[in-house]
Structure formats: structure tokens, C-alpha cells
Amino acid sequence: MSKHGIILFGHGARDARWAEPFERLAARLRAARSEPVSLAFLELMTPDLPGAVAEQAASGCDAVTVVPVFFGQGGHVRRDLPQIIDACRAAHPALTIHCATAVGEDDAVLDAIAAYCMRQLDA
Amino acid sequence: MSKHGIILFGHGARDARWAEPFERLAARLRAARSEPVSLAFLELMTPDLPGAVAEQAASGCDAVTVVPVFFGQGGHVRRDLPQIIDACRAAHPALTIHCATAVGEDDAVLDAIAAYCMRQLDA
Numbered sequence: 001m002s003k004h005g006i007i008l009f010g011h012g013a014r015d016a017r018w019a020e021p022f023e024r025l026a027a028r029l030r031a032a033r034s035e036p037v038s039l040a041f042l043e044l045m046t047p048d049l050p051g052a053v054a055e056q057a058a059s060g061c062d063a064v065t066v067v068p069v070f071f072g073q074g075g076h077v078r079r080d081l082p083q084i085i086d087a088c089r090a091a092h093p094a095l096t097i098h099c100a101t102a103v104g105e106d107d108a109v110l111d112a113i114a115a116y117c118m119r120q121l122d123a
Numbered sequence: 124m125s126k127h128g129i130i131l132f133g134h135g136a137r138d139a140r141w142a143e144p145f146e147r148l149a150a151r152l153r154a155a156r157s158e159p160v161s162l163a164f165l166e167l168m169t170p171d172l173p174g175a176v177a178e179q180a181a182s183g184c185d186a187v188t189v190v191p192v193f194f195g196q197g198g199h200v201r202r203d204l205p206q207i208i209d210a211c212r213a214a215h216p217a218l219t220i221h222c223a224t225a226v227g228e229d230d231a232v233l234d235a236i237a238a239y240c241m242r243q244l245d246a
Contacts, residue, residue: 006240010194018197021227028237067240071133071192074141100243103236104144112235113226114151117129117190120223 004063005036005056009049011076012041019045022069036061042076049081053088053097063096071104127186128159128179132172134199135164142168145192159184165199172204176211176220186219194227 006029010022022039029037036059040052047055049066056064066085068077085099103109129152133145145162152160159182163175170178172189179187189208191200208222226232 004244006244008240013195013197013199015195015197015201017201018195021195021225021233025233025236025240028233029240032237032241065240065243065246067243069194069236072136072138072141072144074136074138076136078138078140098243098246100240100246102144103239106235106239109232109235109239110144110148110151112229112232113148113192114155116226116229116232117131117148117152117188117223118155120188120190120221121127121129123188123221123223 002063003035003059003061004065005038005059005061006033007038007040007049007052007056007064007066008069009040009042009066009081010045010069012043012045014044016045025069040066042080049084050088050091053092053095057092057095061095063098065098065100067100068102070102073102073105077102125186126158126182126184127188128161128182128184129156130161130163130172130175130179130187130189131192132163132165132189132204133168133192135166135168137167139168148192163189165203172207173211173214176215176218180215180218184218186221188221188223190223191225193225196225196228200225 026037038052040049149160161175163172
């Protein structure tokens with residue numbers, strides 16, 4: 001049976017509290033599905049993406065979807081991420097690795113952020 | 124009559140395409156209300172927050188709500204932003220400046236991101 005992991009890929013930050021929404025996001029996804037859900041970071045936090053991919057491969061995943069938890073498709077998503085994904089594919093040739101568009105490009109995510117902004121006017 | 128502006132405060136990036144979701148977010152808010160909606164950035168993009176606040180004050184706003192378009196409450200939001208807001212308040216004593224929590228801390232925003240992640244599994 002196939003096993004399909006999700007990796008939430010974020011920038012990383014010096015302050016550990018920065019990662020709290022990522023942990024809450026992972027918890028939501030773990031509640032919604034039984035297959036692996038991991039976090040990975042570009043810098044300043046661990047694990048990095050190659051580490052998270054290796055762990056999901058070792059746990060028996062044959063497919064992994066990487067979701068960039070970034071607002072925009074800037075240099076980190078357009079330039080750094082494809083290079084890291086290529087290295088992961090080379091390291092795990094039996095693993096299918098999908099890479100999504102940054103979450104902030106999604107209309108429904110932008111709608112939710114806009115609604116949040118409107119609520120702040122009455123706060 | 125009171126005039127209440129919104130400023131969407133983002134990190135900024137070298138790649139101009141990074142700001143596209145911020146522009147789309149601003150467009151949604153401008154469609155929802157007639158009062159000013161501006162973008163401002165911490166670094167690498169313009170205007171900065173003091174510039175955006177000065178422009179809204181000059182346009183007749185008596186209140187401004189700054190919404191940090193960040194996922195987490197890391198150092199930029201916990202340490203840098205309050206200092207900038209304090210300087211803006213000192214520069215514009217007649218202006219009421221509210222500052223919201225980072226958008227990524229909001230449950231409905233996290234729900235929308237989680238739903239996006241789940242849809243990527245079928246993409």
C-alpha cells in the first residue's frame with residue numbers, strides 16, 4: 001500500500017516561538033490523515049528539508065508532497081527550493097517528490113487573511 | 124468623520140514577484156472598503172512602515188491598523204515591529220495606531236492553509 005507524506009517547508013527563524021503556527025498546522029494535518037506530516041526549514045531551525053525527506057523515506061513513504069509555507073514565490077521558493085528538491089530526488093530515486101506552490105498564492109488562503117484583516121478593524 | 128487605514132506589513136524580499144500575494148490581498152481589502160489600504164515592508168522593498176504611516180496620516184486617517192503578514196510571532200514581529208510602531212506614534216501623536224497579531228496565528232488562516240495542503244495531495 002502506498003504511503004504519502006506531507007512536509008511543511010518554512011523559512012525558519014531565530015525565535016522558537018516563530019514556529020508555533022507551523023506546529024499547529026502540522027497538528028491539524030495529523031488530525032486529518034494518518035500518514036506522515038513533518039516540518040522542515042530552510043535555515044535557522046531543524047530539520048532541514050533533506051533530513052525530513054530522508055526520515056519520511058525511511059518510514060516507508062513512496063511519495064512526499066512538499067508544501068512551501070511562504071507567502072510569495074520569491075527567491076527562496078523559486079531558486080533555493082528547486083535545488084534542494086533536486087538533491088532530495090537524487091538521494092532517493094525510488095521516492096516521488098511533489099512540490100506545491102507557496103501557500104500564500106492560494107485564493108482561499110488570501111480570502112482567510114483578508115477576513116482576518118477586516119476583523120482587526122473592530123478589535 | 125473618522126478615517127481608518129489598514130497597512131499590511133510584510134518582510135520584503137529581493138524578488139519583486141514575492142510581493143504578488145500582498146498586492147492581491149490589498150486588492151481584496153480595497154474591494155471590501157473605501158478607506159486606505161497600503162503595503163509596507165521591513166526590508167528590501169518599499170515603502171517602509173514609517174513611510175506608509177506618514178502617507179495615511181497625510182491622507183486624513185485618524186486611525187491606522189497595522190496587520191503583520193507573517194506566519195509567526197518571531198523576532199521581527201515581537202522585537203522590530205514594536206520599536207517601529209513606537210517611532211510612528213511619536214511622529215504622529217494625533218494618530219491612533221493599532222497593531223494586530225501575525226496573520227499566521229489566526230485559526231481560520233491556519234484552517235485555510237491546512238485545506239490547501241490537503242488539496243495538494245490530489246494535485
